[in-house]
Amino acid sequence: MSSALLSVRDLHVDFTTYNQTHKVLKGINLDIPPHSQIALVGESGSGKTVTMKAIMGLLRQPLARITAGEMYYDGRDLLTMPDKERVALRGTAMSMIFQDPMTSLNPVFTIGDQMRTILKYADRRLGRTRSARERKVRVLEVLGQVRMRDPERVFQSYPIMLSGGMRQRVLIAMALLSEPKLLIADEPGTALDVTTQAQILKLMKDLVEERGLALLMITHNLGVVRETCSYVYVMNKGVVVEHGSTADLFAAPQEDYTKALIAAVPRLTGETRFGTVEAMR
Amino acid sequence: MAHLSELAAEPQRLSNAYQNWYRFSRNPSAVIGTAIVIICILTAIFAPLITPYPEHVGAVVNFRERHLPPSADYWFGTDNVGRDIFTRVVFGMRISLLLALVVLATAVPVGTVLGLLAGYYGGWVEIVIMRFTDIALAIPGLVMVMAVAAVLSPDLLTSMIAIAALWWTWHARLIYSITRQTRVQDYIEAAETLGASKFHILFREILPNCVSALAVKTSLDAGFVILIGSTLSFLGLGIQPPTPDLGTMVASGAAFLPSYWWESVLPGCAILFVSLGFNLLGDGLRDMFDVEDVR
Amino acid sequence: MIRPVLEVIDLCKSFPVRSPFGRLTGEVKAVNNVSFSIGRGKVYGLAGESGSGKSTIARMIMGLTPPTSGDILLDGEDIGSTGGSPAHRRKVQMVFQNPGSSLNPRRSVSQSITVPLHANGLPRADRARRVTELLDMVQLPASYAERYPHELSGGQKQRVAIARALAVAPKLLVLDEPTSALDVSVQAKVIDLLVDLGRQLDLTFLFISHDLSLMRNFAEKVGVLYLGSLVETGRTSVVFENPRHDYTRLLLASVPVVSAEEEAMRPRIPLIDGEIPTAEQLLALRKAGGGEA
Amino acid sequence: MEFASFLLKRALWSLLVLFGLSIIIFAIARGIPGDPARISLGPAATPEQVQLLRDRLGLDRPLIEQFGLFVGGLMQGDLGRSLLTERSVTADIRDTFAATFELVLVTITVALVCGAPMGVAAATWRNRWPDHVVQFVSIFSAVTPTFLKALLLQILAGYVLHILPTTGRLPAGMDFSADLTGMLLIDSVLRGRPDVFFEAIRHLLLPVIALSLASMGQIARITRASMIDVAGQDYIEANRAFGVPEHVRVFKYALRPSFVPPLTILGLQFSALIGNAFVVELIFAWPGMAAYGVRAILQKDLNAVMGVVMVSGVFFVIVNLVIDILVGYVDPRVRIRGRR
C-alpha cells in the first residue's frame, strides 16, 4: 500500500436527487503503483467515471458526497488535505483526459491560449518561472510530442478547425504539459472512429512508456485493455468485483460478471454466440 | 426473467407529475411567485368586496380630501381629486391583468405559430415571416404604439391592439430560433420516418421543446405589458379616465413627486409586486420544465 | 430466384459545399456509384470509417434525402416515386445512429412509440396495449412507458428506438450504428434482441457500423465503404479472412482484440503516425500515387 | 473577400428590411389623424394658408405618388422638411442624432459592463445571496417604468445630490460646440477640453442610469443563465482538472462563450432602448433625436416621424450587424463555419 502512487480504500459515494439517496460507489479499492498501466472496466453506469472524478476531486459537492473511505496520493491523504493543496495537485501531480474530444476543448479560444494558461498556472504552483515566450516553446514542444505534424498551426487554431483525432491529441498534450505522475484517461478515443482510435491508443501507450507515468485507463472496450494495460480492475454496480493482471484475467476470469463480460465481446473470428448474454444478469 | 430483475434494481419510481411538483415546490421562488400571482388574481376578481370605497373607481371627486397621506382611512392615501388610492390600485390590478392577459393571449399564439412555421419550413415561408419580424423589431415599439394610439382613440382596446401588434415578434423570434435548432435533430427526422403528420411534428414534437423558454418569456412579458401601458399613459395615450389602471396611476402620480410620493410609488409597488410574482413564477416554470436539471 | 427485398443500383449522392459565408464552392461526393442488394431475412453489413457515406445511404433508403442519381428498389418498386409516402413508411423503418438524439427529450416513451401507431390509424383505445406489447418485445417493463429519455440508460433508449421502429412491422429495418454508444454488455443484449426479432418477424436488416468485430458476428454479407464508394463486398467470412482492398486491411488492423487468435487474423500493417489524412487528402494522395494499390 | 461578400449580402437584406420599414412607417404616418398642414400653421391660420401648405407638401396627391416621392427623396438622403421645425429633417436629425447616439452608446456600454459581471456573480454563487440580490435588482429595474426611474433620479439630484445636474448635456453657460463628431465625450478629448469632458460625464450620469437599468437587468439574467449552461460544459470541467484557477475559469473561459446570448439580446433590445430614450430625453431635456421623434408624432410631423424611424431603423440594422461581427469575434465557430 505504501508503495502505491495512488491508493483508494473503501470509497463510498452517494448521490442525492429528489431527496432520495443513491449509493453509487459502495466501497472501491484501487492501488496504482508508479509507472504502471491500469485499466478500470465495467458496465455502463457502474461508477467508473464517478471513481475517477472522486480521485481528481471533481465531484459536484452538494449533489455527490464521499461518505466513507480514504484516498492517498504519494502517501498524502487526499480527503483531509486543505483545499488549496488539493487544487495544487490537479494538473501538476495528476491529470486527466476527458472522454469526448469534441466537447472538452473550449470552442472560443485558440489551442495555444488554452494550453499556455494551463502551463502558466501549473508553473506557478510548482514555483517555476517561465516567460511567455518560453511557455509557447514548451507548448509547441509538447504538441510535437503528441505527433502533431505542424504544432505552430495547431497552436493558432480554434478547436473547430481540428479533426477529432487532432483534438484528442491536443487533450493528451494538455494533460502532459506539466509532466504529471498520474494520468487518468476516461474512455479516450471512443468518440473517434476505429482507425483514429487505434492511433490514439498507440500514442498513449508510447508516451506512457517513454515518460514512465502511471496510467489509469477507464474503458469498456476489452480489446483496448488488452492492448494497453497490464493490470485490470473490473467494476460492477459500485464495487470492484475482480482484479488481476490482464493476461490472467482474460485467460481465467473468476467472477460470473467478468466471465459474461468477456464472453460478450464480439470476436473478429466470428465465434461470439449472442445466446450467452442471458447469463450476464 | 430479465426485466423483473431490472425492475427490482430500480429505486421507487416517482411519477412524472410528482417529479414536476417536487421540483416546483422545492423552488422557493416558484412557490412565492405562484402565491403572489394567485393573490393578485383573487384580488382582481374580488375587488369590489375587498376595497373600502368601490365607488372611487368612477368619477368621484372630493377636493377637500385630496393628497392625503396613507392613513387608517385611506391605506394608500388619496389622489389629486381625493379618491382612495388603495381602491383604485386594486381595481387597477384588474385592468392591468386583463391587459396583460389579452395582449399575451393574442401575441403568444400568433408569434408561436409564425415562429414554428418559419423555423420548420425555411425557404420562402421563413423569408417572408422573419423579414417581416425584422422590420417590426426595427420599429421602436413606442413609436408604433403611439402611432396606433393616435390613429384610434386612446382607450383600453386601442392600447391592447397596439401592444399586441408588436408583441408577437418577440415570440416569433424566440420560437423561430428554437425551432431551427430543433428541426435538425434526429428525433424530428425519426418522427418523419415514422409517418407523423406535419401538424404532429410542429405541435407535438417541436413545441414541447419550446415551452420552457416560452413560459419564461411570457411570464416576464406580463410585467412588461403593464409597463408599456404606463409609459403610454405618461405620454398621455393610455387608458381613459376615470378608469384606473396601474400604469396610468403611476404616470399621473409622478407629477406630484416627491411631496405626494404615495400617489405614484404605491401603484408602482403594485406593478412591481405583480411583475415580481410573474417573474418568480416564470423562473419556477423554467426549472420545472427543464426535465434534465435534477436538483 | 426470389426478389431481393432491397436493391440499390448505381446510387450517387453529392452535397454542395458552401464557403463559411454561403457561397457555393464545390461539391462532395458523399456516395458514389454504390450497388448492392439484400435478400429476404438477411443481414447486410455496411462498414467504413466516419464520413464514408454510410448514413447518407441509409437516409436515401428512408426517403429522407433524394439521391442525385441511381435507383433504390424496394420489393422491386422504385422508391423514387414512393419515397416518404405512408406506404413506404410502413415497409421500411430505421433506427438512428445516436440513441440519445433520436428520442425527443420532452416526450415520454409511450408518447414516442405512439407516433407510428397514430400515423397508421390504430384506434386510440388499442394504443396503450400495443405500446406495452412493443416494450415487452424489447424486454422493457411496461412501467417504462411513462419515462422520459433522460431517465433511460443508453441501451434502454436504443431498445425504445427499436420498439418504435417495429411498431408498424416493417419489411426492412435499417440500423445505423445502433450500438456505437454502448458498452459491450449492453451491445450484446441489443444484438441478441435483434437476432431474435429478425427470426420471429422475418425481418431484413441493413446494418451499418464501423465495428468490424461486431459485423463479423452479425452480418451475412458486408460491403466496405471508402470515400463514398463500395470498395469491397461479399460474404462476411470471405471479406474478413481475405481482405483484398488496402482500406479493408487498414480497418481490420485497427480493431482492438482480446485474444491471440483474433490477433493472428489481423493484417499487420503499420499505423500511420501523426494525423490521419482526411478523406479529401487521401483521395488526393491516391490520385497522385496513381490509383488503387 | 469572403467576409466582404457576407457583409454585402447582409447589407442587401438590411436594405430590404429598411424598404419594408419605410412602407410601414409611411402607412403609419399617413394614418395618424390630424391635418399636418393645419397643425403646423397653428390655430390662427386661414384656410387658404392651410391649402397652400397642403399643396406644397403634396398631401392631396395619390398615396402611391407620395410614397414614390418619399422613397425618391430617401435615396438622395433627403427626408423632406419638418413641419414642426420648418427645416429639412436631415438637418434636424443631424443636429440631434449625436446626442441620442452618445446617450445610447454609453447606455449600451454601461449595461454590458455592469450587467455581465452581475450575471457572472449570480451564476458563480448560484442560489446564494449574490444570486438573489442580482435577481431581485434585475427584476426590480426591469419592471420599474423607465420614466419613473428617470424622475426619481432627477428628484434625487434635485433635492439631495446637488452636485449632479438635472437637465441638458452641458451647463448652459459652458462655451463649447461639439462640431467634430457631435459627441461631447469624443470632441472634448479631441479638442483638449478636460473640463467639458468632466461636465459631459456628469450630465450623462443620470440619464444613462435611468436608461441602462432595464437592459442591465436583462443582460444580467441572460448572462447568468448562459454562464450556468457553460459552467456545465465539459471544457470548463476539463479546465478544472488541468488546474486552471477559478477566477480564470470564470472570467475568461466561461465568460466569453456565455457572451453570445446577451450580445444578441442587446441587439434585439435596441429598439426598446430607443423607445425608452424617448421618455428619458424628454425628462432630462436631452437635445436628442428621440425626443424630437416623440414630438413629431404628437404633432403629426410626417416627414420627421419617417425620418426618425428610418434613422433608428438604420441604426438598429447597423447595431445588429456590428453585433453579428462581435459575435463572430467572440465565438470563432460562427466566424469559421458561417452564420446559419
Add this chain to the structure above:
Amino acid sequence: WAQNVVTMTTGQIFRSIDPAKVTDYTDYMGVVNLYDGLTSVEPDGSIVPALAESWEVSPDAREVTYKLRDDATFSDGSPVEAGDVVYSVERLLRINQGPASMLAGVLTPGSVTAVDNKTVKFTLAKNFAPFLAVVPAIFILNEEAVKPHEGDDDAQSWLATNAAGAGPFTLKAYDRGTRLTVVRNEDYYKGFPENPIDEVRWIVVNDEASVRAMGASGELTMTGPFQSPDTYDALEGMGYKIENHPTSSTLYLKLNNQVTPTDDVHIRRAIALATDYETIREVIFPGNRLTTPLPDTFKQFHADDVPEPKYDLEAARAEVAKSKYAGQPISITLGFLTGIKYQEEISLLMQANLEQIGFTVTQAVNPWNRVTELATKVETTPAVNQIFFSATYPSPDSMFHTQYHSSAAGTWASMEWINDPEVDKLIEEARGTGELDKQIDIYKELQHKLVDMQSDVFLLTQVSKHALNKCLEGLSIIPMRSFGYDFSRYSWNCD
C-alpha cells in the same frame, strides 16, 4: 464678474425663432427678446413706440405711416431703416405663415412702401380696426444680414437657427426641443433698467416633478405660468416668490351647438348651472371670474351687467326638465387634452356633477393633434370640450373673430359650431368701423347674445402664477401672446 442669469422652464418647445413663422406662445417668447417691432404693447393693452417713435393713421383708417427712431439699430450695430421694414413685411407675406394670418386680406404685396429712409407707409386693402394692435407682431429683420443667406427659401433655413433683429438680446444657443439661450445686447437702442438681466436660458421641461427638482437644486429662476398648484406650493416652500397676475386668457367649456344633447339651449344652460366654478377657480386652476366670452381685462368692451354664472344643481335639473330631452337618458361626452392635469380634474368634477343631474358621461381624452382633427367636423366634435384660449393681439376682435365667426368654423377655437349670421354680422361690423364707441356697443351686444344662447360655459380667466427667484423683478402680463416675457423689462434686485 457676476452675471444675472435667468433660467426659465417652459413646457413646450421652441418650434421656430423665425419671426415669419412663429405661431404659439412659446415661439413668441423667443422672438420677443431677439427682435423688435415698430410698436410694442403695455400691460394695459396700450400700443407704445418701439422702433417707430410715432405713427399716423389716415382719416379713412386705410393708411398708417410709421416714423422710425433715428437711433434704432440692429444688434450688429447697423441702423434700422425703412427698407428693412418693407423687406420684413414682404417676406412675411411671401412665406404666409405665422403672423401673416392676422394680416390676411389686409396687407398685400406692395402695400408697404418706404417713404424715405426712416418712414414707412402701410396701405390697408380693407378696413381693419385691429390693425394697430397687430403691428407689434411684425418683427423687423436686418435685411443686410439676411440677404446673403436668402437661398431659394427666403432664408428660412438660415433664420431657423440664426437671429438678425433689433431686439434687446442676441442668440447664444438654440437646441430646438430642449433649450434656447440669449444674451444681452449691450448696445440695445432702448437701453435697459438698472441691474439688467444678462442672459436668459429657457429649458424645455415637460414634467412637474422635473420643475420641482430644478427648483430644489437651485437651477431654476422662474417657471412658466402653467405649472400645477402643487408645484407652486412646493416652490414657495423652497423660497421662491409666487406672483399672481390676471390675464386675458380664458378657459371655456365649448359646447357643440349642433349635436345632441347640447343642441338644446336648456341642456347647455343645465351644464353651465352644474359647473362648480368656485372649486375650479380656487382648487384646480387659479383664475378669476369670467362672466361673458370676453375677459374683463378688456375693460371698456366688457359687458359688466351680465350676472355671474351660478353653481346650482337644482336649477340645472329644472333646465333639463325644460329641454326636449327631458325624461330621456342623456349621454354626453366630455373632451379634454391628454396629459393636462387641471383639465382632467375639471373633467372629473364635471362628470361627478353631471351624473348627479342624470347624465351619462363619457370622457374623451385626446392629444392635441387629434383634437384639431375632431374639430374639423360637426359630428366628430364632442358635445363638451375644454379649451384654453388667449388673445393673439390686444383687441376684442382677437377673441370674437377666431372663436365665433362662421368663417373660423372647423378649427379647435370654434368648436361651438354656432354658425349664426347675426353673430357674423356683428363681428364684421366691429372690424370695419373705426369708431371706438360703436365698437364698444357692438361687442357688448355680442356678449349678451352669446351668454344668452349659452354658447359655452365660461369657466374663468386665468390668473397666471409664476414662481420666481426673490431677486427677479419686472414680470407683468401683457394681453398679447407672450410679450410679457420680454426680459429687457426685468431686473435683478439683490446684493
